[in-house]
Amino acid sequence: PGLDRLLNAKHFHFNKNKLSGPIPSQLFSSDMTLIHVLFDGNQLTGSIPSTLGLVKTLEVVRLDRNSLTGEVPLNLNNLTRVSELNLAHNKLTGPMPDLTGMNSLNYVDLSNNSFDKSEAPEWFSTLPSLTTLVIEYGLLHGPVPQKLFSGSQVQQVKLRNNAFNGALDIGDSIGQQLVLVDFEDNEISDVALHSKYQNSLRLTGNPICALQHFSNADFCRQLQRP
Numbered sequence: 001p002g003l004d005r006l007l008n009a010k011h012f013h014f015n016k017n018k019l020s021g022p023i024p025s026q027l028f029s030s031d032m033t034l035i036h037v038l039f040d041g042n043q044l045t046g047s048i049p050s051t052l053g054l055v056k057t058l059e060v061v062r063l064d065r066n067s068l069t070g071e072v073p074l075n076l077n078n079l080t081r082v083s084e085l086n087l088a089h090n091k092l093t094g095p096m097p098d099l100t101g102m103n104s105l106n107y108v109d110l111s112n113n114s115f116d117k118s119e120a121p122e123w124f125s126t127l128p129s130l131t132t133l134v135i136e137y138g139l140l141h142g143p144v145p146q147k148l149f150s151g152s153q154v155q156q157v158k159l160r161n162n163a164f165n166g167a168l169d170i171g172d173s174i175g176q177q178l179v180l181v182d183f184e185d186n187e188i189s190d191v192a193l194h195s196k197y198q199n200s201l202r203l204t205g206n207p208i209c210a211l212q213h214f215s216n217a218d219f220c221r222q223l224q225r226p
Helices: 050-054 074-078
Strands: 011-013 020-022 036-038 043-045 060-062 069-071 084-086 091-093 107-109 132-134 140-142 156-158 163-169 180-182 187-192 200-202
Touching: 050 074
Parallel strands: 011 036, 020 043, 036 060, 060 084, 069 091, 084 107, 107 132, 132 156, 140 163, 156 180, 163 187, 180 200
Antiparallel strands: none
């Protein structure tokens, strides 16, 4: 009670506690000037309130590592100043969130939810500030869009444990900052390598790595992780 009246507050840092229950819809309003909403690492349930999309001053939204359910509000992409969005490790359902127009977004993690099965959304290739895209253990399938790797800012693409299939073609218009492409445990059956990309590529657990002429390739070797 009373948090909704803190109209001059910039930061709600409540992460890594044992907060439980739903996030009240009245907590957020268009009169607020919040920059950070950090609710990660709690035991929150219920849906993400659509009123969150009214706080257009937000720059960081972390709701990851809770037990949130339901669909992501459609108005989330009103938050055009958000640079970091993390909704991973929840029980969210419905369509993959449409992040079109969130042109300040550089880090997004939607891993470990239960979104509807879908192909790669168009916003994968249209967010101009995107540096890190993480959607692991999802239901993404179909071809991998080549444009995903050509963004001027993109550094890491981590899409392991989905169902992307066909050939992985990074293309020859590769972003100069790209250092990691991780598609482990998908359904990729072929790869088109270009000399312009010399950094980390991980394809362990894909059908391509069962082929004799690829089985010893660097991208098919299991890495030792700490």
